[in-house]
Amino acid sequence: MPKSTLFNLDSHTPDWQKQLSDAITDPLELLKLLRLSPEDFPACEQASKPFALKLPRSYINKIEPGNPDDPLLKQVMASAAELEISPTYTQDPVGDMKAMPVPGLLHKYQGRVLLITTGACAIHCRYCFRRHFPYSENHSSKQQWKDTLGYIQQHSDINEVILSGGDPLVLSNNKLEQLIEGLSAIPHVNTLRIHSRIPVILPARITDSLASILTKSRLKTVVVIHANHPAEITELEQHALQNLHQAGILLLNQSVLLKGVNDCSVILSGLSHKLFACNTLPYYLHILDKVQGAQHFEVPRQKAIQLMKELRHKLPGYLVPELVEEKAAEKSKLPVYGL
Numbered sequence: 001m002p003k004s005t006l007f008n009l010d011s012h013t014p015d016w017q018k019q020l021s022d023a024i025t026d027p028l029e030l031l032k033l034l035r036l037s038p039e040d041f042p043a044c045e046q047a048s049k050p051f052a053l054k055l056p057r058s059y060i061n062k063i064e065p066g067n068p069d070d071p072l073l074k075q076v077m078a079s080a081a082e083l084e085i086s087p088t089y090t091q092d093p094v095g096d097m098k099a100m101p102v103p104g105l106l107h108k109y110q111g112r113v114l115l116i117t118t119g120a121c122a123i124h125c126r127y128c129f130r131r132h133f134p135y136s137e138n139h140s141s142k143q144q145w146k147d148t149l150g151y152i153q154q155h156s157d158i159n160e161v162i163l164s165g166g167d168p169l170v171l172s173n174n175k176l177e178q179l180i181e182g183l184s185a186i187p188h189v190n191t192l193r194i195h196s197r198i199p200v201i202l203p204a205r206i207t208d209s210l211a212s213i214l215t216k217s218r219l220k221t222v223v224v225i226h227a228n229h230p231a232e233i234t235e236l237e238q239h240a241l242q243n244l245h246q247a248g249i250l251l252l253n254q255s256v257l258l259k260g261v262n263d264c265s266v267i268l269s270g271l272s273h274k275l276f277a278c279n280t281l282p283y284y285l286h287i288l289d290k291v292q293g294a295q296h297f298e299v300p301r302q303k304a305i306q307l308m309k310e311l312r313h314k315l316p317g318y319l320v321p322e323l324v325e326e327k328a329a330e331k332s333k334l335p336v337y338g339l
């Protein structure tokens with residue numbers, strides 16, 4: 001079946017902020033646009049109450065109309081399975097709340113800290129490990145930057161700062177510029193890392209002025225994008241990644257291994273090839289974090305290990321991501337080996 005042409009972004013692309021404010025948040029509207037029935041997704045409205053549905057309209061162009069099993073739709077559509085309670089799935093699966101010396105700053109690993117710069121994202125991924133994160137009290141807002149920068153200043157072993165969220169690229173250019181200026185004024189900080197799903201979700205955000213802001217300081221810049229499936233990368237996203245690459249930014253990708261989305265070595269190797277064509281290297285393939293509401297995405301561990309074996313056969317080593325999991329209180333991500 002042909003992909004939807006409900007929105008033609010080539011002929012009339014609104015600016016990224018307008019696209020954000022025009023995002024779809026009503027599950028029934030999404031189903032209607034995709035010619036699907038509410039019977040395909042029972043309790044979708046109820047499931048979207050604790051964690052709202054959200055996706056930019058441009059993402060719909062990548063979803064196959066009429067297919068309730070579309071792998072991109074599965075990532076964003078609220079479903080009844082989210083309402084089930086599993087005792088091993090918790091609200092803070094990776095121990096964020098115990099690793100926050102100042103609000104919005106996570107210090108888990110040696111030499112680097114992560115800033116929760118905002119609670120906002122361009123899309124709501126149903127498997128998100130921060131879907132229950134109390135952003136309103138715990139993000140590094142502009143008013144708190146003094147404390148955030150003060151903490152980094154006092155810890156001379158911190159050489160890398162990761163901007164995360166939420167999605168840091170929903171911040172305005174002005175705020176990003178000020179934050180990066182503040183970080184680059186700290187002599188022991190050398191690397192700025194941005195964790196963002198925006199290059200593959202809202203490519204219109206990747207403007208020349210953004211690329212300039214990310215690269216004009218003395219800091220080495222790394223952007224770690226988050227794509228899970230090759231169908232998420234079309235010409236628009238390729239162009240956005242090309243812009244970041246041409247600006248001199250190192251591009252890496254992290255994916256989450258998700259049942260019914262990308263638990264197949266053909267899909268994962270296709271993703272690696274597509275990323276490489278956009279100058280982006282596969283970095284991590286994450287075992288699902290056990291966050292409440294996402295248990296239906298879990299891929300059995302043995303299957304994950306078997307997939308990695310198949311990927312190593314299909315791909316050159318530099319295109320094979322590392323299979324990892326995150327555990328609360330561990331001093332690094334943990335590689336998952338086997339077979």
Ligand code: SF4
Nearest residue numbers: 121124125128166197
């Ligand atoms: S973009 Fe990232 S932070 Fe936002 S909902 Fe998706 S996984 Fe979570």
